[in-house]
Amino acid sequence: MTKVGNGSDQxxxxxxxxxxxxxxxxxxxxxxxxxxSNASVMLCGPSGSGKELVARAIHxxxxxxxxxxxxxNCGAIPGDLIESELFGHEKGSFTGAxxxxxxxxxxxxxxxxxxDEIGDMRFDMQVKxxxxxxERTIVRVGSSDxxxxxxxxxxxxxxxxxxxxxxxxxxEDLFFRLGVVVLQVPSLADRVEDIxxxxxHFQRKMPGEAKCRYDEAAMALLMQHRWPGNVRExxxxxxxxxxxxxxxxxxxxxxxxxxxxxxALQPRQAIPTGFVAAEASAEDTTPAMPFAKAPAPGRxxxxxxxxETIELEQIHVALDxxxxxxxxxxxxxxxxxxxxxxxxxxxxxxxxxx
Numbered sequence: 001m002t003k004v005g006n007g008s009d010q011x012x013x014x015x016x017x018x019x020x021x022x023x024x025x026x027x028x029x030x031x032x033x034x035x036x037s038n039a040s041v042m043l044c045g046p047s048g049s050g051k052e053l054v055a056r057a058i059h060x061x062x063x064x065x066x067x068x069x070x071x072x073n074c075g076a077i078p079g080d081l082i083e084s085e086l087f088g089h090e091k092g093s094f095t096g097a098x099x100x101x102x103x104x105x106x107x108x109x110x111x112x113x114x115x116d117e118i119g120d121m122r123f124d125m126q127v128k129x130x131x132x133x134x135e136r137t138i139v140r141v142g143s144s145d146x147x148x149x150x151x152x153x154x155x156x157x158x159x160x161x162x163x164x165x166x167x168x169x170x171x172e173d174l175f176f177r178l179g180v181v182v183l184q185v186p187s188l189a190d191r192v193e194d195i196x197x198x199x200x201h202f203q204r205k206m207p208g209e210a211k212c213r214y215d216e217a218a219m220a221l222l223m224q225h226r227w228p229g230n231v232r233e234x235x236x237x238x239x240x241x242x243x244x245x246x247x248x249x250x251x252x253x254x255x256x257x258x259x260x261x262x263x264a265l266q267p268r269q270a271i272p273t274g275f276v277a278a279e280a281s282a283e284d285t286t287p288a289m290p291f292a293k294a295p296a297p298g299r300x301x302x303x304x305x306x307x308e309t310i311e312l313e314q315i316h317v318a319l320d321x322x323x324x325x326x327x328x329x330x331x332x333x334x335x336x337x338x339x340x341x342x343x344x345x346x347x348x349x350x351x352x353x354x
Contacts, residue, residue, distance in 0.1 A: 013060075014028070016056065017050075017057060019191055021191040024194055028057075031057050031183075034058055034183060035057075035058050035059075037062075037181075039180040040154070040177065040179070040180045040181070041180070041183055042154075042183070043154065043155070043157075045185030046187045047322070047328050048321070049230040049231060051185050055156065058112070059114075064111050064112055064152055067109070068109070068110070068111035068112075069114070070104045070111070070113050071113075071116060072085060072086070073116045073117055074117045074118055075117035075325070076327060079122045079125070086129070086132075086138075087105060087140055087141060088105075088140040089140050089141035094141065097141075097142070100140075101140075106138070106149065110151075111152070112151070113151050117157060118155040118156065118157050126170065130177060132149070133174075134177065137149065155179075156185075187230050188230040189227050195219075195222055195223055196219065198231065198235075202234070202235050202238040203238060208247075209247045210247070211247065212245050212247070212248055213248070213249040213250065215249055217252040225259060228321075229332070232321065233321050261316075261317055308347075312349070314333065315343060318330075326340060
């Protein structure tokens, strides 16, 4: 792909990385610098901060922009299938291998492969990935043929890989191979000035009657919120607002309920008159939890049922924030992935596509 000019490139990048905060401007500058080379890049930052978008921007700004860009979430694929996903397999190489499959490395030939949540990769697979990165060759599962590949690898994680290396869960040599350049992706809390622009961006393709407006108190509350789900949480918030309040002007009370979907099941909570964002502390910015139901006089409380109701609601919230990615929802709930899956089965929650 031929680059058509610096002005056009800059406009294209600003359409991917929205906002004019210092953090957003630094991120775009780093993307331009990193895109000039073929070096492996590791993106570090919290979940939902847009690491795949940054990887896409690096690809689009570089010499490989006319080739394939492929993304794989290492935490969303069962451990026994990830080798096949990455390197491909031959027909009959294992149960269920009914035909030859081309893996992501081959499919990304000449382009870029984005490995998200690399910290979740099985330790034995880390060894195989390191060998591929060093030798620039792959072998399909069930084959002995060595195939050369030319792929730029960009990886990402929200984990502290330094701690994982110290605990023996992540290979230090693989970290240095993947992180020739380490790029920090800021959280939404570090770039709250971009929230109005991001909201406009998410509303851009919505019909006029679905777009919400926000009064001064509502916008102040949004900019004070901690955004644990980062840009992904904001996008979901905007979509939720358009579904429930399309065409309306929202106030602070509406924002509180939208930020905490389970609160919508309870009576609305009053927002103090004359709310001023500057007077709110960091703790005040987290949406209040719904009021607990008081038992009727003389009636017992079904505590088990109440706890299960709360648990089910929080599972739905976490899955919403995580876009259905089980491993990410488990992290938000501070549960093991297998524990969350068991609870989802218990409550009949359908596993969404990762």
